[in-house]
Amino acid sequence: MIIIKNSEQIALMKKAGQITAEALLLARDLVRPGISTKEIDTKIHAFITKCGAVPSFLGYGGFPGSACISINDEVIHGIPSAKRILNEGDIVKIDVGARYRGYNGDSARTFPVGKVSDEALRLISVTEQSFYEAMKFAKAGNRVGDIGSAVENFVISNGFSVVKEYVGHGVGAELHEDPSVPNYGKAGKGARLYPGMTLAIEPMVNAGVEGVKVLKDGWTVKTLDGKLSAHYENSILITEGDPIMLTVVS
Ligand code: MG
Ligand code: MG
Numbered sequence: 001m002i003i004i005k006n007s008e009q010i011a012l013m014k015k016a017g018q019i020t021a022e023a024l025l026l027a028r029d030l031v032r033p034g035i036s037t038k039e040i041d042t043k044i045h046a047f048i049t050k051c052g053a054v055p056s057f058l059g060y061g062g063f064p065g066s067a068c069i070s071i072n073d074e075v076i077h078g079i080p081s082a083k084r085i086l087n088e089g090d091i092v093k094i095d096v097g098a099r100y101r102g103y104n105g106d107s108a109r110t111f112p113v114g115k116v117s118d119e120a121l122r123l124i125s126v127t128e129q130s131f132y133e134a135m136k137f138a139k140a141g142n143r144v145g146d147i148g149s150a151v152e153n154f155v156i157s158n159g160f161s162v163v164k165e166y167v168g169h170g171v172g173a174e175l176h177e178d179p180s181v182p183n184y185g186k187a188g189k190g191a192r193l194y195p196g197m198t199l200a201i202e203p204m205v206n207a208g209v210e211g212v213k214v215l216k217d218g219w220t221v222k223t224l225d226g227k228l229s230a231h232y233e234n235s236i237l238i239t240e241g242d243p244i245m246l247t248v249v250s
Helices: 007-030 037-050 118-135 144-157
Strands: 067-071 074-076 091-100 103-112 168-170 177-181 198-201 204-206 212-214 221-223 229-231 234-237
Touching (some): 007 091, 074 091, 074 204
Antiparallel strands (some): 067 074, 168 198, 204 229
């Protein structure tokens, strides 16, 4: 069931989104060679808690961290660990959720660690741009398939592939709500968009093949071919006009 949010709920989601966005800015400033993913996670946890919010991911389905932190060929759902140290030339995906007075924000970025390859920078950039391609179609009256096809067409035209096993989603009182928002699809198909829908749009883009696998830890998703993957996500509000970004610092 797709839940349309009222103005009170949207106000809470903006607050949750702001905390989420600020946590990601903090994470960005921590990213450097030599830091462990656990240290980044610990600081994200402290920040979200200090804001009077709760890390949405902590304990979700048993997830042990406050953020998902995934390196290089890890696509999503990396578990923060004191043993995972960022190295010069890595790219790191940090995915954060904050729940404020019952409502969630969900956002992810991919950061370069020190100096990275031109190909890695291009992958990060195309992934971010594919999100903004989707935004052109994220308005009332359009359909979920318009979003997915915009992401997929842009990514493929740049020589990369989209992950199909994991998708964007509605977001609100639940971290994952209807509808599913795949990063592929057919324009004009799928659920119709209405004002007051809140969605987490999150292109996951692989440099090589689209296939992924889950590691034995039960969480970490990796590319099948061991090539790089990037992730970019914001929670947004659908309106009659341009979408409103919820996971931003105002
Ligand atoms: Mg996320
Ligand atoms: Mg999400």
